[in-house]
Amino acid sequence: MTLPGAPRPPRSSLDRGIRTASNDNELNAMRAAAWHRHGVAALAVEDIADPWLRQAVINEATRRWGRRQGEQNNGQ
DSSP states (O other): OOOTTTTOOOOOOOOTTSSSOOOHHHHHHHHHHHHHHHOOOOOOGGGGOOHHHHHHHHHHHHHHHOOOOOOOOTOO
């Protein structure tokens, strides 16, 4: 919120207020580009159908970066 007559904030190419949230197609394109350019795979855990593989991905991510905030571990 700005006050009437207040100066406008400086404009910047880093201004996050201009960009809208990415849609699914844009996110998939960014994931594909990360894979092809950098060898980085960005996977949504809930999209992994195989329970063994899903748990392996969760285990590796948890080992590297710690538990997710608000994670439910269901007594495990």
